[in-house]
Amino acid sequence: MKVYKRCWGFCLIAAMSSFLVAGEVEIEKNLTKAIPSLKIDRITKSEMQGVYRVESDSSEVLFTDENGSFFLTGELYTTIGGQLNNLSEVRKKQLRADKISAIDTKEKIVFSPKGKTLAKIAVFTDIDCGYCRKLHKEVPRMNELGIEVSYLAYPRAGEGSESYNKFVSAWCADNKLDAMTLAKNGRSIPSKQCANPVLDQFKLGRTLGVTGTPAIVLEDGTLVPGYLTAEKLATGLGLL
Numbered sequence: 181m182k183v184y185k186r187c188w189g190f191c192l193i194a195a196m197s198s199f200l201v202a203g204e205v206e207i208e209k210n211l212t213k214a215i216p217s218l219k220i221d222r223i224t225k226s227e228m229q230g231v232y233r234v235e236s237d238s239s240e241v242l243f244t245d246e247n248g249s250f251f252l253t254g255e256l257y258t259t260i261g262g263q264l265n266n267l268s269e270v271r272k273k274q275l276r277a278d279k280i281s282a283i284d285t286k287e288k289i290v291f292s293p294k295g296k297t298l299a300k301i302a303v304f305t306d307i308d309c310g311y312c313r314k315l316h317k318e319v320p321r322m323n324e325l326g327i328e329v330s331y332l333a334y335p336r337a338g339e340g341s342e343s344y345n346k347f348v349s350a351w352c353a354d355n356k357l358d359a360m361t362l363a364k365n366g367r368s369i370p371s372k373q374c375a376n377p378v379l380d381q382f383k384l385g386r387t388l389g390v391t392g393t394p395a396i397v398l399e400d401g402t403l404v405p406g407y408l409t410a411e412k413l414a415t416g417l418g419l420l
Contacts, residue, residue, distance in 0.1 A: 203246045207232055210248035226256060227267055235275070239389040241268065276388045277401030280332075287377045288330040289356045291319050298326030299417045304334035304385045304395040307346045307363045311407040312394045316364040321410035325419055331360065333381040334393050344378060351376045 204223045211234065212218055219237040226233040226243060234242040234251070244251035255268040280302045288302070301322075305312045319329050333351075335344035346363050352372035353359035359369045385395065389403060396404040398417070414420045 204232070207234065207244055207246070207248035211242070211244065211251070227258060228256065231256075233271070237383070237387055239387055241271075272389060272403075273401030275401065276397055276403060277399065279384060279388060280397055280401075283332070283381075285330075287381075288332060289351065289360050290331075291323055291329045291357060293323045293326050293328060296326060297328045298419055299414075300328040300330065300399055301413070302330045302332055302397045304332050304381070304390045304393055304397070306334055306336045306343050306393040307350065307360075308343045309336065309393045313364045313366070315394045315407050316361065318408075318410040318413075322413065325410060325414045327410070327414065327417070327419070332385065333378040334385040334390055334395065335378070335382060336393060339379055339382070344382075345371070347378050348373060348376050351378060 207223055208220055212220065220234060221237060222233075222235045224233050224235075225231075228243075230246060232244050232246065233256075234244055236242070240253050242251045242253055243256060255266055258265050258267055303315070305315075322329055333344075333347045335341055335347055337343050346369070349369050349372045350356060350359040350363050352374035353369060362369050388397070392405060394405075394407060396408065396413070398404065404413075404416075408416075411420060
């Protein structure tokens with residue numbers, strides 16, 4: 181039996197065991213022997229006959245034969261029904277939606293509408309990123325339009341960087357929203373340390389395919405890279 185479920189942030193790791201069929205055991209054994217750094221999360225049969233999908237702690241998905249002797253990376257498409265569909269992107273969207281919805285609200289810095297919430301977005305952000313700061317200026321208008329904005333940490337320079345430490349300080353502040361806004365406006369905030377989800381969220385972003393900031397994730401798991409005005413985002417969400 182193999183434990184595959186991961187837990188992000190402060191939640192406890194839950195034990196969830198499942199039996200692997202013989203082929204999946206062989207795939208895991210051969211791949212991890214050849215690639216010791218590979219941390220496999222899940223092995224499933226893909227939509228293509230005889231081909232398995234291997235998901236790991238990397239954003240890159242492997243497609244392998246029935247015993248892991250051969251594999252390739254890339255996107256899996258289908259032409260069934262006479263239409264071209266990207267099955268890999270469908271799977272990625274589902275994974276993003278599942279992973280982000282599993283994060284407890286207490287582990288996010290959330291800017292909520294005063295009235296009814298009509299849509300929710302999660303934003304992987306870097307405090308010092310210029311377009312992240314520009315996007316933050318749109319948050320009040322997004323809230324007016326009924327869009328809830330949840331920030332997740334993605335300090336691009338990595339663990340221990342200045343941007344990383346700023347995010348930790350904002351997270352540990354008595355008022356996270358005020359601290360985040362001050363930091364986004366280029367103002368200094370008191371340096372603080374506490375238990376925080378910054379590193380976990382940074383790793384999660386990489387797993388979900390985030391390569392730059394800001395990276396907006398919609399409720400259905402769609403990844404929208406880069407800056408958008410509040411009106412353009414609301415229009416895309418069908419709110420205008």
